[in-house]
Amino acid sequence: MKIKQTPLKDCYIIEPTIFEDDRGYFFEKFNEKKFEELTGMNGHFVQDNISKSSYGVLRGLHLQKGEHAQAKLVSCLEGKVWDVAVDLREDSSTFGKWFGVELTPENKLQLYVPRGFGHGFSVISETAVFAYKCDNFYNKESEGSVKYNDKDLQIDWKLEEKDMILSEKDENAPSFADKNF
Numbered sequence: 001m002k003i004k005q006t007p008l009k010d011c012y013i014i015e016p017t018i019f020e021d022d023r024g025y026f027f028e029k030f031n032e033k034k035f036e037e038l039t040g041m042n043g044h045f046v047q048d049n050i051s052k053s054s055y056g057v058l059r060g061l062h063l064q065k066g067e068h069a070q071a072k073l074v075s076c077l078e079g080k081v082w083d084v085a086v087d088l089r090e091d092s093s094t095f096g097k098w099f100g101v102e103l104t105p106e107n108k109l110q111l112y113v114p115r116g117f118g119h120g121f122s123v124i125s126e127t128a129v130f131a132y133k134c135d136n137f138y139n140k141e142s143e144g145s146v147k148y149n150d151k152d153l154q155i156d157w158k159l160e161e162k163d164m165i166l167s168e169k170d171e172n173a174p175s176f177a178d179k180n181f
C-alpha cells in the first residue's frame, strides 16, 4: 500500500499493492494498521456504504457536522467517478480549496477524505457503484452541505451542466459563503 499526499492538508490517495498470478489478482483493500502507520490518521471505520448511480448523477457536496463529523475512505467498484474533496475547516491552511481524482475499479485508487471536508462525486460512466467507509455513524440531523456549483469554489465536475442529475436536497444546498459546515 502506498499513499500520496494531495494538495489538501490531511487528504490522501491510497494505492494498493497488487499481487498478480495465473489466477488473477489479489490486494488488500483496507488494512487498519498500515493505513494508520502511513497516514497518521484514525483508521477505525464503523460504517460501510454503497451507492449505485447512472451517468450524470452528482452527489454532493456533503459532510456531517460537529461531534458527528465523518472521515471517509472512498472508492469505485464499477464504472468511473470523478471524486471531489473540499477542505471546509476554517483553521486549515487549505480551507476553501478542492481536489478531484478519477476513481475506477481499474486504477483501484481510494481517496481519504478527512473529517471537516465536504465530499461529492460525479458519475462519468454509464453507471457506477461507489463504496466508502466512514469513521462515524450516519446522523441525519448533523448533515451539512455546500452547493455543487458554488461560485467561490469553482469545482470542475467533468460533466456538462445539462447532463447533471441531482437530488432536490443537493439542488437546494446552501452556498459556501453561508458556512453550513
Ligand SMILES: Cc1cn([C@H]2C[C@H](O)[C@@H](COP(=O)(O)OP(=O)(O)O[C@H]3O[C@@H](C)C(=O)[C@@H](O)[C@H]3O)O2)c(=O)[nH]c1=O
Residues within 6 Å of the ligand: 049, 051, 059, 060, 061, 062, 063, 072, 119, 120, 121, 138, 167
Ligand atoms: C448517507 C446515508 C444515507 N442514508 C439514507 C438517507 C436517505 O433516505 C437515503 C439517501 O441519502 P442521501 O441522499 O443523503 O445519499 P447520498 O446523496 O448518496 O449521500 C452521500 O453522498 C456522498 C457524496 C457522501 O459523501 C456521503 O457521505 C453521503 O452524504 O439513504 C442512510 O440511511 N445512511 C447513510 O449513511
